[in-house]
Ligand SMILES: Nc1ncnc2c1ncn2[C@@H]1O[C@H](COP(=O)(O)OP(=O)(O)O)[C@@H](O)[C@H]1O
């Protein structure tokens with residue numbers, strides 16, 4: 012155990028010794044080493060910046076999906092565009108509670124499901140003397156698991172509300188701020204289209220501070236506002252997390268609805284389906300493509316760097332012919348000469364690469380800080396470009412790339428150095 | 441173990457340049473004893489350096505045989521050659537061949553680097569050798585800050601540090617004035633006193649006369665090989 016420790020320490024010391032030997036030769040060629048390293052530094056810098064920006068764009072894109080479950084599927088009714096079983100095209104499809112009940116009962120793979128009824132656009136909501144027009148939506152309690160909203164105060168619609176057709180309402184913080192000013196909203200009554208509803212909860216939308224939602228229990232909405240059993244659309248989440256499985260469930264739903272409403276499953280206009288996971292993965296795919304492209308550019312820049320380092324190293328080796336000849340005469344093996352040159356090129360690329368990497372990360376950090384400050388006053392930036400950063404994985408990959416680059420750059424010069432004949436090297440003076 | 445450190449028999453060496461072949465060494469026989477100090481003389485182009493390169497395992501020979509410390513030196517890979525050089529041979533060159541960006545101490549210590557001796561240790565040893573050469577206070581100077589005589593003494597210290605069996609010196613005083621040449625020869629003789637064989641290539645009689653034996657080369661063959669009587673005389677005089 013002790014001897015192991017001593018051995019390790021000994022090797023670390025030897026390591027320093029070795030680095031010292033490399034540095035002594037590099038010191039002589041400081042400027043050139045710096046110049047050479049620049050292209051490598053630039054390559055890594057670009058790579059980090061571009062990858063970080065890609066991440067920033069992706070974060071922005073993903074932010075758009077924060078207010079919806081990743082495996083949500085939403086279905087809007089449309090108008091048939093194909094003749095089907097003797098029925099002419101152009102029929103409009105109307106969803107009802109029956110669709111909801113049957114889908115919930117018959118289809119597997121559905122986790123949460125909610126019908127949604129929009130009241131005629133812009134209903135006046137009034138509290139005391141304050142009033143404003145908003146879109147009112149009637150939903151089931153499960154809706155909050157599909158469209159993700161934060162409950163700031165109180166609660167969301169629950170099953171008792173549905174069962175007893177309670178006249179309750181949940182409002183966005185923005186609406187509350189406008190109607191209630193200083194008054195505590197929970198328990199107060201607001202008039203919606205002339206009928207009183209009690210406020211039971213306050214919501215905020217995680218992607219949009221300014222969203223204005225007024226939400227009623229579906230059953231109450233249908234009854235009070237003459238909705239009968241009609242539904243504006245259907246929203247659900249699936250029990251699965253893969254695109255394939257979600258696509259499968261989507262097809263089953265389409266088939267089910269096609270049979271019930273008598274339209275062709277190939278009819279693209281009878282219903283419209285928004286499959287979140289598919290869109291999400293597609294968007295992610297785009298970013299994977301961008302990332303790939305960035306790596307290609309970065310690697311090409313670094314290859315240019317490798318060629319540069321290699322060229323300079325060849326010149327350095329040529330200039331050091333005599334020195335290497337001397338080393339060989341006094342006992343340097345070809346392998347030790349190879350190591351000498353390889354470690355020098357490795358050292359140049361590693362240091363340069365590290366500098367490039369740190370600069371890149373630094374700039375990303377600054378950009379990130381600035382964006383956070385901007386986002387504090389202007390939310391929209393969050394949807395476009397946010398928190399651009401190169402993660403640990405990128406740093407590791409870049410480091411591996413650098414080591415490979417250094418070794419590649421040193422390969423030819425090292426072979427040239429190993430091939431130096433001491434008698435020829437020592438001959439000239 | 442025989443008493444010869446270097447034994448060469450019927451050694452031939454040609455330089456081949458495309459279709460031209462230059463036969464430089466044409467059958468050399470030579471036997472250098474342990475601890476002996478020998479000079480090799482001959483006109484320019486007679487093959488002295490070629491012979492010394494072969495003895496130093498810096499170059500291959502074509503025919504004949506070469507034994508170093510009773511080991512038959514044949515064509516070997518470079519790694520092995522480097523190890524033999526490091527272990528058995530110290531080189532001293534006319535042009536010193538110090539590494540310009542390393543200071544005196546680092547230059548002297550370099551052979552020990554290739555023996556994997558730690559830096560602290562090899563620098564300490566290098567300081568001892570510099571001390572012996574009277575150059576302790578110059579340890580941290582670069583070669584460019586030193587005189588020719590000082591540089592050659594550093595080169596000798598470097599040749600000695602790996603405790604070689606033989607030192608091969610190719611015109612070690614060729615670039616020095618006569619005063620400095622004599623100082624360097626004194627050092628080499630002192631080194632020889634410690635039992636290390638020394639082979640000096642020179643074309644100066646003054647230098648050759650200070651060695652125990654003088655071998656004369658002419659056109660790739662040994663013209664004469666005899667004990668230097670003036671060396672004995674001088675020794676007697678000194679005593
Ligand atoms: N690497 C080489 N390739 C071809 N010819 C060489 C080489 N080295 C030396 N020679 C030739 O071999 C001959 C002997 O050279 P050298 O051994 O250096 O002689 P010296 O050291 O005695 O002056 C010379 O003619 C020289 O031109």
Ligand SMILES: [Mg+2]
Nearest residue numbers: 488489490610
């Ligand atoms: Mg010569």
